[in-house]
Amino acid sequence: MTSFPPPQARALSMAAEQKTGVSHAVALSLLFFLFALLSPLARAAEIELPDGPDRSLIYAKCRTCHDLQYVIESKGISAGSWDGLLDDMEGFGVELTPEERERVLAYLSAYMSNTPPPEPTQVASGDATAVDGQSVFMDNCTSCHQEDAMGIEETFPPLAANSDLFLAEDFPLKVLLNGMTGEITVNDQVFEGEMPPFGHLSDAEIAAVVNFLRNSFGNDALAHSEITTVTPEMVQSLRASEMDPEQVLEYRASLIN
């Protein structure tokens, strides 16, 4: 076992888990009805920014460390302040190419100013074959899952050799549309992070990235005959049935058990 994560933190994590389980297990069943009844309407994971060019870059880069309420609360700061803020964030760890930085800054200075331009009218969702799944992956997934799709231990699961991609044809689509929250085990490793929703991506982009992932990073070896190539139309039809990130986790559990 390597020293990452620190053994101390691991021990702590386990101790906290055990304690939680023991002292509160009884309360859980009693509270189940309340849980179903009072699920919050608006969740932080679903905070949306105004639609505009390169909005998806902000979704992709910023949500690794914090949700978008910080961006919303900062709305109206000067273009110079957004520029300085990006310097800060680069110091804290966000990785942006000079070209990406320019696009992020352009979006924030325009759409998060006090005088934002009008949001663009609906863009046609297009053809999955016209969208490059690898580009969608590189632009949207790598801040957390990393360019080699190996993830980060205990926080961001790998997308490489990940059998979750084949649990059901629609499972990864539902994860992308709704996000997923809670503890999961992938390849015998436990992760407890929050996958935010990526429903802002187009139907074609979501279909393309799932098709790309199912054929890359060693995942093709896990493929089976029940899984076909997904289409933008399938994504479109799934948008109608919105789920909580927790419900996606339950759906996952139902597919495993």
Added chain:
Amino acid sequence: MTKERSGKGISRRQFNKLAGIGIMGAAVSPTAISVALAEGENPASIIAGVNESMIIHNAKLGVMETPLQLLREHDITPKEIMFIRNHFPPEGRQAWMATTDAPAIEDWDIRVGGLVVRPRTITLKDLKGMEQVKRVSVMQCAGNGRSYYAAKEKAPGGQWQHGGLANVEWEGVPLKAVLEAVDVGPSDHAQWLTANGADESPAAKGADMIKSYHLTDPALDNAILALKLNGEPIPAVHGGPVRLIIPGYYGNMNVKFLNELSFETEQSPSPFQSKAYRAVNTPVEPGTFTVKDYNLGNSKPTYGFKIMSVIFAPLAEDTVKAGPVEISGVAWNDGNAPITSVKVSKDGGQTWEDAELSLSDSPWAWHHWSLKTNLPAGEHTLRVIATDELGRSQPLDGTAAWNPKGYQWNGVDTVTVSVS
């Protein structure tokens, strides 16, 4: 190991959400529940055990401030309503930090090293065996009050009002006693003490939250390695099991989950020390000084609190009847000199009256003040200003101290009340 953790069939978030609603269901009316949920996530679903009325600034990070209606109800702020400012999401290997419960941990090591002859480790058990002291002190976010800078130009970040503030009792071992006990033999070249905690960024190349203090800083004489908050082991979310507490210093200087102290020639290059949480040495104006312009020469870390006072009652949302009224609140500073005067204005700052000031025993605690007076029907603009023995006071226009990141607000508090 994996089975142990995954066998519960319920995630932290799910559990916390359930637990939170349980607390809410027991404590508040159905109306209050619907209000809290309509505004977004239940704070207790993010950090288990916190009050459901906390104001969320960032759900993923669990950053939240205390409504003054709650804060004013206690002299010593209970952990359930104490503001939270963490820098990394309490997820993954840090999921244990998402609770007001103490961490379930016995084995905790603090490495003491750097430029020393004998690097050593001191354990939580060692610390528990040493003489404990108490420090009643204000804990305040450096960004507390940031939203008020918007009157000049909005500063980026969470738009805190006055609720990034608490008054709590810490208990632990004096830092100097710990350093003496470990006897690591620091080099004569060591100028700085650097403190690091167990929290880490989720980003692959994320910076660590590290702070440094000059070894000659007299504030270190009062610093403790705290093990308790308000008489109980420190909640995980507030930095347990061990937090470095420097009374009178802004929150970020009080390193949570402390697991490393090191003697260094220079202060830490971490951007949390060298770029963020810095106060400019001379006044700056929007447009002429930006985040890019900070350097070690023109700024310093947000060390001690600026003198400040806040009106707790009446607040704008209170119902006030014409006639006798008690205007009250708290005042505090860095503890280096007693507060000598608190004055209150009922007419927006044209005339001022002395409030009665009740100094706390601890120089770092907040001090209550009040003014019994009369308010006729109509709208009144209340203001309050504190002064200390060193002559330090608050600017009538707090935006004079505008800075690019909106730290250290200490403008005169202004509350407009409608008296019926």
